[in-house]
Amino acid sequence: QQQVKQSPQSLIVQKGGISIINCAYENTAFDYFPWYQQFPGKGPALLIAIRPDVSEKKEGRFTISFNKSAKQFSLHIMDSQPGDSATYFCAADPFNQAGTALIFGKGTTLSVSS
Amino acid sequence: DAGVTQSPTHLIKTRGQQVTLRCSPKSGHDTVSWYQQALGQGPQFIFQYYEEEERQRGNFPDRFSGHQFPNYSSELNVNALLLGDSALYLCASSPVNKRDQYFGPGTRLLVL
Numbered sequence: 001q002q003q004v005k006q007s008p009q010s011l012i013v014q015k016g017g018i019s020i021i022n023c024a025y026e027n028t029a030f031d032y033f034p035w036y037q038q039f040p041g042k043g044p045a046l047l048i049a050i051r052p053d054v055s056e057k058k059e060g061r062f063t064i065s066f067n068k069s070a071k072q073f074s075l076h077i078m079d080s081q082p083g084d085s086a087t088y089f090c091a092a093d094p095f096n097q098a099g100t101a102l103i104f105g106k107g108t109t110l111s112v113s114s
Numbered sequence: 115d116a117g118v119t120q121s122p123t124h125l126i127k128t129r130g131q132q133v134t135l136r137c138s139p140k141s142g143h144d145t146v147s148w149y150q151q152a153l154g155q156g157p158q159f160i161f162q163y164y165e166e167e168e169r170q171r172g173n174f175p176d177r178f179s180g181h182q183f184p185n186y187s188s189e190l191n192v193n194a195l196l197l198g199d200s201a202l203y204l205c206a207s208s209p210v211n212k213r214d215q216y217f218g219p220g221t222r223l224l225v226l
Contacts, residue, residue, distance in 0.1 A: 032213050034214070036217075041219075042219055042220075043204050043218050043219045043220045044217045045217070046214055046216060046217075049213075049214060091156075093213065096170070098170045099164060099169050100147070100162070100208060100213045101147070101162060101170045101172060102157070102159060102215060104156030104157050104158070106155060106156050107154075107155070107156050
């Protein structure tokens with residue numbers, strides 16, 4: 001049972017355009033939502049993370065939008081660049097005093113054409 | 115400041131063998147988690163270590179075991195390897211009492 005559904009599977013965006021990746025979840029116990037960027041042959045790199053008490057968080061060209069009632073969150077990459085071409089994963093973690101155990105989406109492969 | 119390091123980078127084993135993967139967390143991080151990433155998939159949580167104890171475990175069989183040392187480094191052991199264990203094994207570390215996880219480059223395991 002997939003607990004975090006990510007779409008689209010792949011995305012092609014022109015240089016300078018906006019890349020949008022969406023994720024949805026069912027488990028209302030999730031309360032921490034990070035996004036990761038992964039280049040081929042590398043480990044995932046933490047981009048930005050959000051908690052449900054915030055509707056939007058921005059870091060540089062990356063913005064997370066969060067809709068608690070719809071149980072959806074999305075990553076927006078503004079002014080997309082060829083160097084942003086990578087696989088992006090959303091993830092979620094339920095509150096647990098024992099620690100963080102991330103549940104990942106299946107990933108979105110982004111290609112930014114110049 | 116060195117990030118999360120893992121060794122070896124690549125490994126080839128045959129079915130039935132045992133393997134040990136190693137991880138050193140970032141400086142100042144006390145919690146280590148292990149994930150398995152199959153080709154074209156997102157990482158799947160195996161288990162997490164804190165204060166040398168397994169604190170949480172995902173849906174993986176007992177063939178997968180681990181250890182954390184007093185210096186916070188960690189090992190992942192897999193016994194009786196199956197073809198399906200072929201994957202990228204990722205280690206992630208977290209700062210004290212924080213939820214952000216920082217991943218290493220992974221160990222690519224191929225089981226023949």
